[in-house]
Amino acid sequence: MRRISTLYAAVLCVSSAFAQPGVLTKELLIQYTPEWKGERFPDGRPKVPDGVLKRMKSVTLEEAWAQLRSAGFNHQYEDGWFEIHAGKVLVGRALTAQWLPGRPDIEKVIEEQGKKDGRIGGTNAWPVDMLQPDDVYVCDHFGLKQDGPSIGDNVGNAIYAKTHNGIVYDGAVRDINGLNELENFVSFVRYYDPSHHYGTLSSGKNLNSTMVSINGPCRIGQALVMPGDVILGRNGGVIFIPPQLAERVVESSERTRLRDIFGHQRLEEKKYTAGQIDARWSRDIEADYRTWLKENENKLTVPASEIEKILQETPPAPPQRPTAPPTAQ
Numbered sequence: 020m021r022r023i024s025t026l027y028a029a030v031l032c033v034s035s036a037f038a039q040p041g042v043l044t045k046e047l048l049i050q051y052t053p054e055w056k057g058e059r060f061p062d063g064r065p066k067v068p069d070g071v072l073k074r075m076k077s078v079t080l081e082e083a084w085a086q087l088r089s090a091g092f093n094h095q096y097e098d099g100w101f102e103i104h105a106g107k108v109l110v111g112r113a114l115t116a117q118w119l120p121g122r123p124d125i126e127k128v129i130e131e132q133g134k135k136d137g138r139i140g141g142t143n144a145w146p147v148d149m150l151q152p153d154d155v156y157v158c159d160h161f162g163l164k165q166d167g168p169s170i171g172d173n174v175g176n177a178i179y180a181k182t183h184n185g186i187v188y189d190g191a192v193r194d195i196n197g198l199n200e201l202e203n204f205v206s207f208v209r210y211y212d213p214s215h216h217y218g219t220l221s222s223g224k225n226l227n228s229t230m231v232s233i234n235g236p237c238r239i240g241q242a243l244v245m246p247g248d249v250i251l252g253r254n255g256g257v258i259f260i261p262p263q264l265a266e267r268v269v270e271s272s273e274r275t276r277l278r279d280i281f282g283h284q285r286l287e288e289k290k291y292t293a294g295q296i297d298a299r300w301s302r303d304i305e306a307d308y309r310t311w312l313k314e315n316e317n318k319l320t321v322p323a324s325e326i327e328k329i330l331q332e333t334p335p336a337p338p339q340r341p342t343a344p345p346t347a348q
Contacts, residue, residue: 022102041117043246048234054263062152064234065247065262068111070322071269074155075110075251075260077320080274084256085253086268090261095137097240098256100207101199109205109252111155111184113244113259114238116146118160118169118190121218121226129229130220139254141219142230143169149233150181154252157259159237160190162209166227169216170208179204185305187250187257189239207283226228226293274329280319281308305334 043051046059048063055065080096087095096240129142150156154176160167170178170186171272178186185206195211198204217225242259249260249268260268275284282296285307309330316326 021043028275028278031339041235043228043233046212047196048246050101051171051236052245052262054261055247057262059247062149062234064112064114065219066254067249067262067265069153071265072110072112073264074269074322075249075334077276078251079092080251080254080256080258080269082272082275083268085269086264087258087260090267091265092261095242095259095261096256097242097259099240099274100252100255100257101210102255103192103195103204103206103208104202105255107203107205107253109155109185109187109207109250109257110181111153111250112151112262113157113187113237113246113248113250114146114150115156115234115244115246116156116158116164117232117235117237118228118230120146120161121222121228121288123220123226124225125231126220126229128226128264129180129231131163132206139329141173143216143218144177146233147174147177150178152182153184154182156186156188157237157239157244157248157250158186158190160188160228162190163228163333164212166225167191167210168193168212168214168215169228171215172200175204187239187252205252206256207239207257270325273325277285277312277319277321277326277329278308281311284311300335302334 027264044062058066060066071147082095133142133145146156160169168191170192172186175194175198183203185204185304186208188206188208190208191210191212192208193211193213193215194197217227218227218230228311234246239259245261247262248264249265251260285291286293288295291304295301300308310325312330316323319326
C-alpha cells in the first residue's frame with residue numbers, strides 16, 4: 020500500500036510541474052502504468068485499441084474476473100449499482116475523478132487555479148471537457164446522495180456528446196428522465212436523487228464536496244481504478260480491467276466462446292456425448308474442432324484473424340490413458 024499512498028500524495032500535491040491541482044502529469048501517468056506498452060493519449064493515459072473495446076462487449080464478467088484473478092488483480096470488481104439502461108453493456112476507457120468532503124480553503128485554491136488555467140464552469144465540468152470518444156467517466160463521489168448529484172441532464176448530455184458512452188459514478192445523479200433519453204448512456208451509479216450538488220465556493224456554508232483529482236487513481240467501492248483501465252459493466256456489476264490485460268481477457272473469452280459453440284452444436288447433432296464434450300477433448304475431437312473453425316471462420320463473431328491464430332498453434336496434447344498398476348510379485 021505504500022506505493023499507492025505515494026501516488027495518492029502525488030495526485031493531491033500542488034506541483035510546479037502542472038498548473039491544475041490534482042491532475043496527474045503525463046510523466047506520472049506513464050510511471051504508474053509501466054506494464055502498458057501500447058499507444059497513449061497525449062496526456063499519457065493508456066489507449067487500448069478500439070478493436071479490443073469492440074470485442075470486449077461480448078466478454079462476461081466471470082471470464083474477465085478469472086483472467087484478472089490469475090494475474091494477481093483481486094480488487095477490480097464492484098456491484099450494488101442503480102443502472103441506467105439496464106440490460107445493455109458498458110465498455111470504454113476510464114477517465115477518473117475524485118471528490119472528497121468539502122473544504123473551503125482547498126476549494127478556493129482549486130477554483131482560483133482553474134480560472135488561471137482558463138477552465139469553464141464548476142469543477143464538476145472540468146473532467147468532462149477532457150473526455151475523448153469511447154471514454155467512460157469514472158468518478159468517486161464517496162457515495163454522496165442527498166445534495167450530492169453533480170451530474171444531471173446538462174452534464175450528462177455533455178458527457179454523452181464527448182464519448183457517446185455512459186459513466187460509472189459512486190454517487191447520485193439527478194434529472195433521471197433526461198438521462199434515460201440518451202440511448203447509449205449506459206451507466207452504473209449509486210443512486211438517483213432529485214436534489215442538487217453543493218460543490219463550489221458559491222455554495223457558501225452548504226459546500227459538501229471538493230473535487231481533488233482528475234486522471235489519478237480512484238477508489239470505486241472496493242476497487243482501485245487507474246486512468247486508461249477498460250471498463251466492462253453488465254448484469255449489475257462493473258469490472259475494471261488494467262489496460263495491459265484487456266487483450267488477454269478478450270482472447271480468452273473468445274476461445275471459450277468458440278469451443279462452447281462447437282461443443283453445443285456437436286451435442287445437438289448427437290455426434291458426441293456430454294461426457295466427451297465436458298471432459299478434455301480427444302485428438303479426434305480437437306481435429307474436428309479445427310476443421311469446424313476453418314470452415315466457419317468468416318461466419319463466427321470472433322475475428323477471422325484470431326481464428327487463424329488458433330489454427331496455427333499446436334493442438335493441445337490428448338489425455339493420456341491411465342496405466343495399469345504393477346502386478347504384485
